[in-house]
Amino acid sequence: MSQTISEPTERAVQDQSNGPRMSDDQALEALRTMQLIREFESRTMQAYQRAKIGGFCHIYTGQEACAVGTIMSLEKTDPVVTAYRDHGHALARGMHPSACMAEMFGKLAGCAKGKGGSMHMFDRPNHLYGGHGIVGAQTPLGLGLAFACRYQLDVMGSGEKRVALCYLGDGALGQGAFYEALNLATLFSTPVIYVLENNGYSMGTALKRHAANADRLVDRAEAFGVRGVEMDGLDVMSLYEQFRPVVDDCRERQVPAFVDLKTYRYQGHSMSDPQKYRTKDEVEQYKEKDSIARLASQLMTPKDDGGRGILSEDDWSAMQKEIKDLVKEAMDFAEEAEAPGESELTTDVYANPQPNLSPQSVYGHGVKNPLL
Amino acid sequence: MTQRTLVGAINNALDIALETDPEVVILGEDVGINGGVFRVTEGLAAKHGRHRVQNTPLDESGIMGAAIGLAMAGMKAVPEIQFEGFLGPAYDQLVNHAARFRTRTRSAITIPLTVRVPVGGGIHAPELHSDSPEAIYAHHPGLKVVMPCTPYDAKGLLLSAINDPDPVVFFEPKRAYRSFKEEVPDEAYTIPIGEAKVVSDGDDLTVVTWGASVFQCLEAIDNQPDDVNIELIDLRTIYPYDLDTIAESVEKTGRCVIVHEAPRTAGMGAEISAAIQERCFLHLEAPVQRVTGFDTVMPYYKLELEYLPDAERIGKGISECLAY
Ligand SMILES: Cc1ncc(C[n+]2csc(CCOP(=O)(O)OP(=O)(O)O)c2C)c(N)n1
Ligand SMILES: [Mg+2]
Numbered sequence: 001m002s003q004t005i006s007e008p009t010e011r012a013v014q015d016q017s018n019g020p021r022m023s024d025d026q027a028l029e030a031l032r033t034m035q036l037i038r039e040f041e042s043r044t045m046q047a048y049q050r051a052k053i054g055g056f057c058h059i060y061t062g063q064e065a066c067a068v069g070t071i072m073s074l075e076k077t078d079p080v081v082t083a084y085r086d087h088g089h090a091l092a093r094g095m096h097p098s099a100c101m102a103e104m105f106g107k108l109a110g111c112a113k114g115k116g117g118s119m120h121m122f123d124r125p126n127h128l129y130g131g132h133g134i135v136g137a138q139t140p141l142g143l144g145l146a147f148a149c150r151y152q153l154d155v156m157g158s159g160e161k162r163v164a165l166c167y168l169g170d171g172a173l174g175q176g177a178f179y180e181a182l183n184l185a186t187l188f189s190t191p192v193i194y195v196l197e198n199n200g201y202s203m204g205t206a207l208k209r210h211a212a213n214a215d216r217l218v219d220r221a222e223a224f225g226v227r228g229v230e231m232d233g234l235d236v237m238s239l240y241e242q243f244r245p246v247v248d249d250c251r252e253r254q255v256p257a258f259v260d261l262k263t264y265r266y267q268g269h270s271m272s273d274p275q276k277y278r279t280k281d282e283v284e285q286y287k288e289k290d291s292i293a294r295l296a297s298q299l300m301t302p303k304d305d306g307g308r309g310i311l312s313e314d315d316w317s318a319m320q321k322e323i324k325d326l327v328k329e330a331m332d333f334a335e336e337a338e339a340p341g342e343s344e345l346t347t348d349v350y351a352n353p354q355p356n357l358s359p360q361s362v363y364g365h366g367v368k369n370p371l372l
Numbered sequence: 373m374t375q376r377t378l379v380g381a382i383n384n385a386l387d388i389a390l391e392t393d394p395e396v397v398i399l400g401e402d403v404g405i406n407g408g409v410f411r412v413t414e415g416l417a418a419k420h421g422r423h424r425v426q427n428t429p430l431d432e433s434g435i436m437g438a439a440i441g442l443a444m445a446g447m448k449a450v451p452e453i454q455f456e457g458f459l460g461p462a463y464d465q466l467v468n469h470a471a472r473f474r475t476r477t478r479s480a481i482t483i484p485l486t487v488r489v490p491v492g493g494g495i496h497a498p499e500l501h502s503d504s505p506e507a508i509y510a511h512h513p514g515l516k517v518v519m520p521c522t523p524y525d526a527k528g529l530l531l532s533a534i535n536d537p538d539p540v541v542f543f544e545p546k547r548a549y550r551s552f553k554e555e556v557p558d559e560a561y562t563i564p565i566g567e568a569k570v571v572s573d574g575d576d577l578t579v580v581t582w583g584a585s586v587f588q589c590l591e592a593i594d595n596q597p598d599d600v601n602i603e604l605i606d607l608r609t610i611y612p613y614d615l616d617t618i619a620e621s622v623e624k625t626g627r628c629v630i631v632h633e634a635p636r637t638a639g640m641g642a643e644i645s646a647a648i649q650e651r652c653f654l655h656l657e658a659p660v661q662r663v664t665g666f667d668t669v670m671p672y673y674k675l676e677l678e679y680l681p682d683a684e685r686i687g688k689g690i691s692e693c694l695a696y
Contacts, residue, residue: 115672118498175430175432203406204406346667
């Protein structure tokens with residue numbers, strides 16, 4: 001029943017050609033953001049267990065390199081859209097941890113005023129367009145965002161060349177909407193990059209049991225004329241070095257791409273998952289290839305031994321401590337933040353609440369989020 | 373007899389259907405080893421085989437379409453959709469195909485399909501996982517819509533649905549899934565689709581409701597003074613609904629409160645209220661009252677309990693209707 005995710009094939013290896021090297025500063029930043037996500041998620045789990053967070057909660061731990069390595073390759077104004085396992089993307093895109101945590105606590109200071117919860121992270125100033133709960137539904141949205149980027153530039157003459165990043169899980173490969181989006185992507189020549197976060201499972205169903213021809217997922221994209229590349233999603237440096245050229249190319253030529261990132265989630269699908277579909281051994285095997293531990297060790301290994309030699313043990317401990325404090329602050333903030341009052345039930349439904357038209361005639365304008 | 377939860381009773385009904393009828397096929401996301409998100413199909417794949425309890429990819433349109441194809445060929449397909457919000461991608465197949473084939477083919481091709489869908493709020497889930505879209509499906513001629521709330525009713529209605537020659541949307545209130553157990557016979561039995569149940573008798577006022585709201589209504593009725601006698605009707609089938617039972621009660625009591633979780637406008641309460649005034653106008657002592665969710669998207673959990681009709685709001689509706 002358990003499966004092992006195949007290593008990236010030779011095709012991918014060929015592709016990892018001559019990308020830019022991740023600079024030392026970028027590498028430290030990547031480590032910091034990945035550790036932030038990890039710390040954030042372990043606090044999230046605690047809060048969920050203490051019933052501070054309701055609803056469903058999907059933990060990103062294990063996949064940190066995916067969001068971080070890809071988002072690092074973007075410009076600030078490139079739109080990003082993702083599915084419901086979205087805390088990592090939100091933090092990588094620059095959302096304040098307090099806004100993210102408060103959202104899960106259902107507080108007004110959350111990024112969606114505590115009305116969306118864990119699955120609905122939105123951050124317009126940082127060009128994050130969600131957080132979506134219907135699996136696969138974000139894939140045509142990504143296309144639309146990319147279409148807008150292209151249209152605004154070509155037709156309206158505003159802005160610069162941009163690309164849209166659209167994440168999907170392997171489960172989303174089952175949804176027809178994705179193939180409609182791929183078809184449109186080529187037909188409209190839109191700069192949308194589909195990032196498949198291939199963690200090998202759709203809830204309790206292993207990739208091989210839910211996806212036909214699972215070894216060759218890039219073929220699906222290529223059937224629509226969309227370039228497909230496989231990459232190792234557990235090694236953030238190599239990921240960045242391969243992904244960045246894809247972004248540059250899509251930006252330059254305003255064309256779509258599809259990237260199959262091999263990754264793994266350490267936790268269950270959601271916080272209530274007995275995980276009968278995989279073995280503890282399999283999880284342990286992946287933990288041995290942990291992306292954060294690998295990066296930290298690359299940065300600590302002296303130059304002479306093939307590492308970067310830019311991080312000492314003490315630096316790393318200090319970084320971890322600083323992140324711990326930041327996340328602790330986010331927790332305290334979320335805990336103390338104001339809960340939405342009953343009046344918020346009927347706000348944010350329409351732009352122009354029209355008294356006496358609805359039978360309840362109570363629609364109102366919501367209060368403004370103090371953080372946004 | 374065995375003490376069963378709603379989950380247990382539905383599992384038992386599916387077990388019996390698989391056991392007794394080789395044409396029954398279950399399909400859905402993780403319905404196999406994992407037993408479905410709510411573990412309703414637990415153990416069935418092991419017992420009846422993977423080909424009869426078929427795990428699918430994440431593809432509601434494919435699941436629904438495949439189930440309809442199976443049904444066109446005379447099989448009895450019982451797909452599971454994990455949450456009511458995920459009916460979205462399957463909506464086209466269900467509404468544009470399953471619902472219409474009998475009419476479109478002048479009964480040459482019929483669709484014996486039972487779509488099982490967890491429904492409603494109260495489990496701290498967000499929107500798309502807490503909605504009550506029963507009126508949407510009741511509005512499509514050709515579909516039957518059922519929403520039992522007790523283990524006993526669920527088993528009998530599910531066996532009726534599976535044996536029904538037409539497509540049935542079988543909504544299962546999540547809030548009631550494991551909230552209590554009751555005695556459920558081990559053998560097969562059916563409860564006819566389209567029959568409401570009078571849960572408690574009374575002469576003063578009729579409450580009509582369905583799904584998990586039945587339990588909130590019971591609480592509200594309990595809180596009423598002893599000399600107020602309320603008749604509580606659990607509709608059980610949303611469409612075709614049992615207007616006779618409602619009308620008989622309202623003609624006796626002259627007052628009616630309808631309670632549902634779904635937004636008020638164009639909810640089933642609107643339909644039932646209109647039908648009551650058509651049928652019982654001269655018997656009415658007060659306008660029919662509705663106690664419902666609001667015309668907004670289902671809120672995240674902090675406001676969920678404000679959104680859902682609770683005993684207090686229902687009690688207020690009852691008092692106002694009585695005082696009119
Ligand atoms: C349309 C739809 N169907 C089913 C679900 C329930 N569901 C949520 S996540 C999920 C699995 C998705 O797996 P994948 O896309 O691989 O993402 P991952 O959880 O691995 O990040 C399922 C079945 C849903 N949210 N939307
Ligand atoms: Mg997955």
